[in-house]
Amino acid sequence: MAISPDLLHKVSTEEDPPELDLSWLQPREAQQVERVRAGRRGMTFDEVERGREVPDHVNAFTLRPRDARRREDAVRTGQYYSDKSDVWSENARLLYEEAVQRQWSSATDIPWEKVTPLPDDLERAMCQLCTFLTEVEFIAGDAPAQWLPKIPNDYYETKLFILSQIMDEARHLDVFRKRAFVNGGGLLSEGQSGPSLRIILDAKDFTEMSAIMHVFAEGFVQSLFRTGELVSFNEAEKAIYRLCAQDESRHLGFGVMHLKYILDTVPERREEIHHYLDQVEGPLSLDITQAGASGATPFFDEAIMILAGGGLKGVDKGAERLMEVRKKQVNEYMHRLEVAGLGERRDRMNPFFRSLLDPPRN
Amino acid sequence: MTQGATTTKATFPSVEWFKAISAIVNDDPGYNHIGTCDATVGVRIPDLEKNYLLTFEAFEVSDVREVTPAGAEDTDFWLEMPYAKWKEMLENIKQNGKADLHHTLNTIDLEDPEGFARSHDGYRRDAFYRFNQTFQYFFDSSAKIDTAFV
Numbered sequence: 001m002a003i004s005p006d007l008l009h010k011v012s013t014e015e016d017p018p019e020l021d022l023s024w025l026q027p028r029e030a031q032q033v034e035r036v037r038a039g040r041r042g043m044t045f046d047e048v049e050r051g052r053e054v055p056d057h058v059n060a061f062t063l064r065p066r067d068a069r070r071r072e073d074a075v076r077t078g079q080y081y082s083d084k085s086d087v088w089s090e091n092a093r094l095l096y097e098e099a100v101q102r103q104w105s106s107a108t109d110i111p112w113e114k115v116t117p118l119p120d121d122l123e124r125a126m127c128q129l130c131t132f133l134t135e136v137e138f139i140a141g142d143a144p145a146q147w148l149p150k151i152p153n154d155y156y157e158t159k160l161f162i163l164s165q166i167m168d169e170a171r172h173l174d175v176f177r178k179r180a181f182v183n184g185g186g187l188l189s190e191g192q193s194g195p196s197l198r199i200i201l202d203a204k205d206f207t208e209m210s211a212i213m214h215v216f217a218e219g220f221v222q223s224l225f226r227t228g229e230l231v232s233f234n235e236a237e238k239a240i241y242r243l244c245a246q247d248e249s250r251h252l253g254f255g256v257m258h259l260k261y262i263l264d265t266v267p268e269r270r271e272e273i274h275h276y277l278d279q280v281e282g283p284l285s286l287d288i289t290q291a292g293a294s295g296a297t298p299f300f301d302e303a304i305m306i307l308a309g310g311g312l313k314g315v316d317k318g319a320e321r322l323m324e325v326r327k328k329q330v331n332e333y334m335h336r337l338e339v340a341g342l343g344e345r346r347d348r349m350n351p352f353f354r355s356l357l358d359p360p361r362n
Numbered sequence: 363m364t365q366g367a368t369t370t371k372a373t374f375p376s377v378e379w380f381k382a383i384s385a386i387v388n389d390d391p392g393y394n395h396i397g398t399c400d401a402t403v404g405v406r407i408p409d410l411e412k413n414y415l416l417t418f419e420a421f422e423v424s425d426v427r428e429v430t431p432a433g434a435e436d437t438d439f440w441l442e443m444p445y446a447k448w449k450e451m452l453e454n455i456k457q458n459g460k461a462d463l464h465h466t467l468n469t470i471d472l473e474d475p476e477g478f479a480r481s482h483d484g485y486r487r488d489a490f491y492r493f494n495q496t497f498q499y500f501f502d503s504s505a506k507i508d509t510a511f512v
Contacts, residue, residue, distance in 0.1 A: 040420040041398050098492070102397030222491060230472045238466060242494050245468070249492035256485050328472075335484025361482075 024069075044097045045157065056084045060152030080152035085265045087150075087206050089258035092157040095250045099164035104243050106175035114235040115182050122233065125306035127185035129228065130176040132300040135191050136221060137173035140251075141166050143200045143213050150206065161254055168247040175240050189299055199280055207262055211273055212280040214255020219336060222248040223329040224304075227321075231307040252336070259340035274348060281350035330356040370507040374452060375405070375412045375445075377428050379509065384416075384423035386503045393503075394421050399496040401489040404440025406431065407448055410512070418496065438489040439481040441467070443474065449511055452504055460502035467498055 039047050052067070059082060062074040081087050089095075118126065144162045151159045180187045200217060203209035225248055228241035262269055301322060302315075309318025330353045337345045346360060370386075372379040387393040398420050405414040413434035417425035434440045447470075454465040463469070471478040471490070481487030490497070 098398060102495075226468055226472060226491065229466065229468045232463060235463070238463060242466070242468060242498070245491050246494055249488045253485065253488055253492065325472075332484060332487075335487070339483060339485040 041097065041101070045093045046097070049093065054084060054088075054157075055154060058082055058084075058152055058154040060154055063153060066154040066156060078149055081150055081155075081206065082152070083266075084155060085262050087147075087155050087158045087258075088261050089158065089161070089254045090261060091253055091257045092161045095254055096157060096161040096164050099161070099168065099247070099250055102246065103167070104171070106171055106178055106240075109243070110175065110178075110239050111236050112178075112182060115179075115237070116234060117183065118233055119311060121306055121312040122310075123183055123185045124188065125303040126183075126233075126237070127180045128188045128299055128303040129307065130180040131187045131189065132191045132297065132303070133176040133221075133224070134173045134180070134187065136197065137169045137176065139197050139200055140213070140218070140221075141169035141173070143203070143209055146201075147206050147209060165251050165254075168251070172244050172247065175244070179237065179240060191297055191299055203276075207258065207269070207273070208276045210255045210258050211276045214251050215259055215336060215340070216277065216280050216333065218248050218251045218255065219333050220329050222252055223325060223332065227304065227308070227325050231304070231321075256336045256340050259337075259342065263341040270342075273342065274345070277345065278348075278350075281353060327356045331358050371510065372507055373510045373512060374448070374504075375407055375410065375414065375512070377414070377426055379504075379507075380405075380414055380416060380423075380426040382507050383500060383503050384426055386506055387500055388422040390503070393496070393499055396496050396499060399493040401439075401493055402437040403489075403497070404429070404434030404437040404442075406434050406440050406442035407445050408442065410445050418493065423500065435480075435482065437481075438483075438486040439479045441478055442476075442480055443470070443478055451501070452509055452511075455502055455505050456509065459505045461498065467501065468494060 034051075036043070036047050036050075054066070058080075060080040061076040061078070063077050064070060064074060117123070145166055148159060148162060151162070153159070177187070197217070200209065200213045203212060222245055225241045225245035229238055229245065232238045232241060259273070263273070304322050304325075305315050305318030306312055307318065308321035309315045330349075333353075334346060334349070334357055337343065346354070346357065349357070370382045372382045399418040400420065401418045403416045403418065405412075405416065407413075408431075413429050413431050415425070415427050415429045415433055415437060416423060419425075451461065451465050451470065455461050461467075467478065467490075479487065479490040481490075
């Protein structure tokens with residue numbers, strides 16, 4: 001087919017360069033910033049943000065990152081929190097960097113070859129514990145994820161931290177699923193955690209979610225992971241629980257410091273926060289209503305008792321160990337609330353919890 | 363961790379012993395792989411009246427010194443148990459190349475009613491859990507030296 005002379009002329013002629021809007025390139029449009037050098041931990045946000053203020057209040061409706069110039073024609077992308085206190089934690093930046101540095105892989109960092117056959121009662125108890133933890137970790141990922149679209153980009157540190165938490169929770173449900181299957185046991189019964197843990201998914205406010213999930217629930221799960229390490233039967237399980245406890249401690253740390261920040265800056269929310277804790281301590285108080293069972297999650301309790309007792313025959317010893325763990329959980333919860341500035345919780349706590357508290361420290 | 367050629371000898375407890383372990387981990391890619399750790403950790407052996415302060419900073423143990431009891435407690439957390447228990451833990455590590463299932467830091471902590479890791483601050487104490495793998499690696503590395511006991 002012949003090419004028309006007109007078309008040939010058109011394609012062989014250079015196009016006029018487009019008009020470029022280079023206004024963004026003008027020095028007056030650029031912020032003056034110091035050159036940044038990496039520190040001992042590498043190029044972290046501590047280096048990048050040194051000397052830069054995080055605003056207490058923002059009118060955020062778009063995707064504009066903090067410190068970027070506004071555009072008049074930027075479209076609105078959502079309804080975001082506007083106060084720093086609503087989402088801020090002074091350690092969010094540090095915990096995000098730490099999370100990135102301390103990631104691990106369930107595929108390669110666990111010595112799976114060390115998992116050896118166990119007696120049936122112990123294997124099934126470990127599988128039931130792993131089933132419970134897998135279920136719980138789904139909630140721990142879903143709950144904070146719901147809040148990502150509400151956090152303005154101006155407070156990106158919190159957004160990044162929450163994203164790192166979701167990655168951690170993904171790895172946890174991944175590793176517990178693998179442990180359940182690796183020895184031929186598999187996942188066992190769906191837990192009874194749904195009704196009581198739904199309170200976390202139903203939170204209507206970021207601080208509510210953080211208080212009940214990060215401070216309350218993850219504090220308890222961290223203790224469970226430590227207990228899991230204690231009752232482990234091989235180095236693989238030891239590593240799993242130890243690594244998961246590390247991750248959980250970051251989430252907990254975020255929650256404690258968010259609670260502290262909000263109590264320091266918006267003290268009028270104190271009673272509201274007590275209300276959230278009243279709500280969560282009730283359903284999740286794990287009150288022992290009869291020997292060997294708990295009000296919230298009996299299958300889980302029974303699994304722990306069998307593991308801690310070394311088998312079905314040692315279930316009484318396991319029950320004692322479970323109570324020791326509960327006591328530790330509740331006391332650590334109280335100590336964290338004291339750090340956050342909620343020391344009066346000692347007198348307002350769920351009665352069963354309060355019965356487990358040690359005397360106050362001077 | 364595998365046991366390599368043992369060349370260093372040091373007496374526990376002493377600044378030299380902690381510095382020997384620090385030198386090993388500071389030069390160990392496996393330790394770096396775990397990630398950064400920022401914490402001040404006290405070590406207390408009350409029956410010997412020995413107290414130490416270890417500073418974990420980024421990818422290394424940056425400082426070791428002998429301190430007063432108050433100095434060991436003015437930290438994120440401190441590890442405290444009688445000398446016989448410290449000796450048992452370190453001998454177990456030496457024998458196995460690392461702590462066996464009954465001698466990990468977390469297990470010892472949970473089995474001690476008073477707790478092995480202690481703190482005056484419920485938030486700072488969480489550093490024990492947040493960096494637990496790092497601290498375990500540190501003490502497991504003592505398998506690489508010849509430890510004499512006082």
